[in-house]
Amino acid sequence: MAGEHALPNALRRRGLMFVLSSPSGAGKTTISRMLLAADPEIKLSVSVTTRPMRPGERHGVDYHFVDDAEFDRMVEDDDFYEWAHVFGHRYGTPKGHIRAALKEGQDFLFDIDWQGTQQLIQKDKQDVVPVFILPPSIDELRRRLEARAQDSEAVIQARMDRARAEISHWDAYDYVVINDSVDLCFARVREILHAERIKRRRQTGIIDFVRELMGQSAVTTVAGPA
Template sequence: MGVDLRPRSGASAAMASHDTTLQRRGLMFILSSPSGAGKTTIARMLLDRDGHIGMSVSVTTRPMRPGEVNGKDYHFVTDAEFDQMIEEDDFYEWAHVFDHRYGTPKGKIRNALKEGKDFLFDIDWQGTQQLYQKDQQDVVRVFILPPSLGELHNRLRGRGTDSEEVISGRMDRARAEISHWDGYDYVVINDDVEECYTKVREILDAERMKRQRQTGLIGFVRGLMSPDGEPQSS
């Protein structure tokens, strides 16, 4: 994916004739939050509304839930298969979550980043830390907070899928996860889902425009500074 720098109406016809779509390097966009704070909802909104980002599909040892599709929601594997992937260094990161394991397979992510492909990650703070340590230049970390712990508890109860004992465990884990808020580049409070989405989308758009990710800028600027002053697209 490139960044379209074509001039708006009123620019000269000569300038408008040039292809000024600059190549850029892709990014790994991480959304984390306590369970019930909204990261999955925001992630789905990004995927539905932005055709230039795709979900990084994690590998997990937990059982498949009703309605889930293997290879789309998760890659569901056995403990033995997960162990083998660890042995073969097939993960960017992996972690234990609620008695099961989740991991991010390397696959073709690195090559796709070079081509400008963006990946969305719905992972916890442990996975975020591991991924950032391995690939800092391509990682953008966003943490989503609930407006209050009382509201978070209400959201978990409102799902109607967990017992009070499970909800209590999730609340304890939520407090622990929130304590890692300062390990992220951005922190957004999800009091209103549309407003939260707008803020997250603004972060994504700004990160895509960062100078160090615009791999076509050098050639473009050199062209501008050449004797004929003609920009060169990448």
Template sequence: MTKANGIPDSQSDTLHRRGLMFILSSPSGAGKTTIARKLLTADNEIKLSVSATTRAPREGEVDGVHYHFVPDAEFDRMVDDDDFYEWAHVFGNRYGTPKGHIRNALKEGQDFLFDIDWQGTQQLYQKDQQDTVSVFILPPSIAALRERLEGRGTDAPDIIDARMERAKAEISHWAEYDYVVINDDLDDCFHKVSEILHAERMRRTRQTGLIPFVRELTE
């Protein structure tokens, strides 16, 4: 527990900190979604950002858990009121990240995981760069990426060809990210991503409890 002034009490040595928005991006098949799921399972201090969408719920999806399902008119209003960190058209529907809940939770030290592409990442940086940490996951080779996509057994060859062309375009944006990790071994890649998250939490600028703590040390 932490006192209101940010100084830890006798039961904890954890200083209050500001939360962060942790972005994972990769071309399809590079392992982003698998690593995101592992991170959410292993780390109880981070939760998945819940997007708003104009598409209808699929069977088993729960409003507020999987997505915030909103009608087009409501989405239009949120766009006009600048209520999104980022939003985009995806396969005929719109998806966006609402600001309000996330901004309040960041102040309380809650971290959020974003599984978004380079365009969404750019929008997040423009709206709130100080709270954003981005990681781009690369495949070990183009051949390995195609092999992974073919191994899924869900797409026809022409769809895989299209995904590969899109992957090359997405990979070209690697230099816009804070960190780049090559996923040649899933466990090793997950370990590196976890280390990045833990290190970013310890940044001096995020340790909002440090000032009162150090002041008490020097009084």
């Protein structure tokens, strides 16, 4: 079962919604991919978007691609945990099976901005673990954006302006990690994920486990030493 390790004393636990946010170019996508490759207990939450599909993308894998009318219907039916406008298109996190899967111990990774994170927290605060990734400097952030060689100078400047606005919301997150080294940043993110998984409030099997321990203790006390 998701959320349970192959250990004899593994306890049932509730899953979590692990949020990674950062300004464009700070390394969020890279860290997300590394986490998904290294940790089989976490799955990517696939967003719904009105953005056109790009070459190489697959519907239902990278995004659920819908038109504006379908997105409007989902908003009206309260089918989203959160949704927002990003660079002229809309993105949303569908509730779908997520809530049921959390009860079974499944973890989900969310690659969303600070606005989406706040909406997610408002609806399911107990399950959300928000992590913000910062670049080591603004100059380094610009260098990374320019190194992509995918955008015009105007687009890069727009991303830099947006990055400054996003960075101003760093204090809305429980954890903040500076990505001065991809490997070190990834290690810190994994430490956060592990610590959150073993928090007492997520250990749904702990009560039964402790009761069993107490019962065993009572039996031993009554029986006395062999």
